[in-house]
Amino acid sequence: MKLRAITVGTFATALIFGVIAIAIASSTPKVQEPSDTAAYYKSKCVMCHGKKAEKKFDTTLSDEQLVEIVLKGKKAEKPPHMPGYAEKGVTADQAKAFVAHMKQLKATP
Ligand code: HEC
Numbered sequence: 001m002k003l004r005a006i007t008v009g010t011f012a013t014a015l016i017f018g019v020i021a022i023a024i025a026s027s028t029p030k031v032q033e034p035s036d037t038a039a040y041y042k043s044k045c046v047m048c049h050g051k052k053a054e055k056k057f058d059t060t061l062s063d064e065q066l067v068e069i070v071l072k073g074k075k076a077e078k079p080p081h082m083p084g085y086a087e088k089g090v091t092a093d094q095a096k097a098f099v100a101h102m103k104q105l106k107a108t109p
Contacts, residue, residue: 048082052105053101056076057102070086070099071084
């Protein structure tokens with residue numbers, strides 16, 4: 001009888017710790033990798049460019065110019081300026097993906 005109580009107790013404790021561990025793991029923000037375009041955009045770019053890439057995104061520039069700006073940055077007339085992301089580990093292909101992602105965001109109402 002006592003043994004059964006201990007077994008049930010151990011099982012319940014393990015279950016509680018499991019639930020807590022899952023809760024902590026899912027609430028801690030993950031470090032965003034530039035390869036995860038949408039998540040990285042949300043965590044690093046959205047504060048300046050907006051959810052729909054509606055801010056500071058001049059689509060009359062060519063794709064090459066846009067990619068270049070993502071990689072090297074751009075001085076705006078007044079701060080905040082566009083940071084260069086090449087030095088943060090963003091590759092040319094990833095920069096292309098950001099530009100495509102931003103165009104898509106801007107195009108979807
Ligand atoms: C601190 C604010 C800030 C952050 C963060 C930021 N940008 Fe910018 N971005 C700017 C500014 C300012 C410009 C230049 C706008 C201008 O010419 O006045 C710009 C320009 C651009 C352009 C060229 C379009 C244009 O109109 O010049 C692209 C593309 C771009 N950003 C993509 C990104 C991406 C992708 C990220 C995230 C990886 C990002 N930006 C993060 C502020 C920011």
